[in-house]
Amino acid sequence: MPTGIRDFGSYLPGPPVPATFFFTEAELASPIASNPLFKTPTTRHHVRDERAAEMIAAAAGPMFARLGIEPAGAVDLLITNVMLPDHPITGSGAEASQLLGCSPQWITDLHNGGCASFGYMLKIVDTMITAGAVRTALLCNVQNGAGQFFSQPKVRKSPYASVAGDGCGVAYVSATDGAPLLGASVLHAPEYARDLGLTGTRKYWEPGTEELMVSFPHEKLGDIIARGNRLVPEAVTDVCKQIGVATEDIDVLITNQPNKMFLQNWRRALGVPEERHLDSYEEFGNLYTAGVPVTFERALRSGAVTDGDLVVVAGFAHAGDMASAAAIRWRG
Known part of the structure; x- marks a missing residue:
């Protein structure tokens, strides 16, 4: 099973x-x-x-x-x-x-x-x-x-x-x-792991009053955006190939919610209509790691995901050192 x-x-x-x-x-x-x-x-x-x-x-x-x-x-x-x-x-x-x-x-x-x-x-x-x-x-x-x-x-x-x-x-x-997992895809690009860091001159464990913040190298921002635009469609396409469906056949797409630009670019690249790509950004902002499961849970309670739907979840991490996607036939 x-x-x-x-x-x-x-x-x-x-x-x-x-x-x-x-x-x-x-x-x-x-x-x-x-x-x-x-x-x-x-x-x-x-x-x-x-x-x-x-x-x-x-x-x-x-x-x-x-x-x-x-x-x-x-x-x-x-x-x-x-x-x-x-x-x-x-x-x-x-x-x-x-x-x-x-x-x-x-x-x-x-x-x-x-x-x-x-x-x-x-x-x-x-x-x-x-x-x-x-x-x-x-x-x-x-x-x-x-x-x-x-x-x-x-x-x-x-x-x-x-x-x-x-x-x-x-x-x-x-x-x-439960709702069967049909396939999953994980893409690693470890060469980009250090493109995300913390601003500041001290190490995070060292004492000091300087405020630290997550940051991307300014000169790499264009590459990181291009990476983000590419990685989620790649992971989703890979998992759809595994299960023998076209990306256009996805009933519900649930991704992480970094910003409106990525959401728009991902669904356009995959051929998924806006109404089938769930968007919780305006209400919850960028929930980072929690974006997919929180959006999924809220969609279940609102009826946006129903029995029989092919649901694909996906996201990319940090500056693009990892991306993942999974396909689920919802039954609940």
Whole structure:
């Protein structure tokens, strides 16, 4: 039996944060604020005091209750991808397991997947289920950098800062039931891993008052944009070839939500109409690693994804060192 997705859960911290948290009304009308690459979403959510593991528990608890499942004994593998791990050494997986009351055989903090991590997780889980190593898994994606990182007094005036939002998306995967995973594709380009870094003169663990910020080398920005435009269509096309369908046959496309420009370029390259490419950017901003599962969960609750739909999820990470895609025949 193919690997199946049973359900999704999501959690968004705090009340919505308006665009005026970052810019005045006059600044929002400026050319940079309306640039498709940096267009400020209407709202987003910010982490304040929550730990990543608490966000996972808040997203997964209601999902398990809805499924009528007690987490204890129901999770063989727990995988997390957290933008800013609360503990830089131990990660968040063990703490999340403790809060949920489950005892996985495997706990993996997958730090390198970024915005491509959900498809990457699906491929890992499918490989382990096919090998008979696990039968169930909980996939956890947490974006917690907007309230803790991009809200710093100086950083928040950067055009990059206003696009970010916080949230958590989870998915419960099973070897015996759920919407079948039809195929998955992961593309690695490790030569680009160092094209994303932190501004500043000190190392992030060194003491100091200088605000650090995620940055791309200015001279490489054009190449990074071209890479982003190319990678998601490549990953989606690859997974569609695996399952013998054309990209135009996708019923629902769910990608990470970096900005309006990428969303438009991806669907045009794939021949997917705008109404079939789900867009949560205006409401939640760029949720980074959590963008795909949160958008998927909200689409299920709103009826935008229905039984029988061919759903393809995809994303690219960082400055383009990874991309992933996965195809699912929804049944739920």
